[in-house]
Amino acid sequence: xxxxxxxxxxxxxxxxxxxxxxxxxxxxxxxxxxxxxxxxxxxxxxxxxxxxxxxxxxxxxxxxxxxxxxxxxxxxxxxxxxxxxxxxxxxxxxxxxxxxxxxxxxxxxxxxxxxxxxxxxxxxxxxxxxxxxxxxxxxxxxxxxxxxxxxxxxxxxxxxxxxxxxxxxxxxxxxxxxx
Numbered sequence: 412x413x414x415x416x417x418x419x420x421x422x423x424x425x426x427x428x429x430x431x432x433x434x435x436x437x438x439x440x441x442x443x444x445x446x447x448x449x450x451x452x453x454x455x456x457x458x459x460x461x462x463x464x465x466x467x468x469x470x471x472x473x474x475x476x477x478x479x480x481x482x483x484x485x486x487x488x489x490x491x492x493x494x495x496x497x498x499x500x501x502x503x504x505x506x507x508x509x510x511x512x513x514x515x516x517x518x519x520x521x522x523x524x525x526x527x528x529x530x531x532x533x534x535x536x537x538x539x540x541x542x543x544x545x546x547x548x549x550x551x552x553x554x555x556x557x558x559x560x561x562x563x564x565x566x567x568x569x570x571x572x573x574x575x576x577x578x579x580x581x582x583x584x585x586x587x588x589x590x
Contacts (some may be wrong), residue, residue: 413566414521414580418495424448424516426483426509427501430458431476434497435465438466438475447472448494450479450486479530484508487515500575502526510552514559519582523568524549525575549579560584 419441425434431449438447449458451452455567466473482497483505494516498509506524513520534554540545547571553563568576 413481413568413578414497417522417580417582418497418519419443420493420495420518421450422446422491422494424450424486424490424494424496424512426486426496426498426512427505429498430455430461431478432461432531435462435472435476437495437497439465439469440441440470440552443500445475446477446491447475447519448479448490450483452479452482453480454478468562482508483512487512490516492516492518496522498522500525500573507552513581514556517583519580521578521579523573523575524552545575545577549577552579556581 415437421443421475423434423437425431425443425447428434428451431454434447434449434530437444443520461504462476480487480582483540490512495518496513498506498560500523501509501527503526506522510520527548532539532544532548532551534551538550561583563579563581566578566580568578
C-alpha cells in the first residue's frame with residue numbers, strides 16, 4: 412500500500428518473491444498492471460495455492476502471472492523495459508541485484524532490504540561503526556540511486572509487522588535527465 416502508486420506500471424516484477432504475494436496483489440488490485448513477473452530460485456507449493464485463492468477473488472489475476480524460477484542476478488533481460496520492481500526481504504546482495512535490475516529496466520522500484528552483508532558497504536568505516544551496517548548500506552544505496560537521477564524516498568512499515576521494516580522506493584529519472 413505504501414508504494415503501490417509509485418511502482419505500478421503495465422508490468423511489475425516481484426523479485427526474490429517467495430510466495431509472490433506482493434506481486435500478485437499488484438496484479439489483483441492495480442488496474443494498470445497487466446503483467447506480473449514472480450522471480451525466485453524456487454517457489455513453495457503453497458505459492459500456487461495462494462494464487463488459486465486470489466484468483467477466486469479476481470479471476471483476471473491468473474493470466475497476468477508469469478513465474479521465473481531462477482536467480483534474480485542478471486534477470487533484467489527477461490523482463491520488460493520500464494517494469495516496476497519490488498523486492499521484499501531480498502537478503503543481502505539480492506537487494507542490490509534487485510536494484511540493478513530496476514536500473515537496467517529504467518523503471519521505478521521499492522525494496523525492503525534485510526540480512527545486510529557488511530562487505531557490500533563501500534562507504535566510510537566510521538558510518539558503519541556508528542550507524543550500523545544496515546543503515547550505512549541503505550544510505551550508500553540512496554547515494555548511488557540519486558547519482559543516477561532517481562528520486563528516492565524512505566518509509567517504514569510498523570516494526571510489529573517486521574523488524575526489517577525500512578522501505579526504499581525510487582522513481583527513475585525522466586528521459587530528459589538520463590545520461
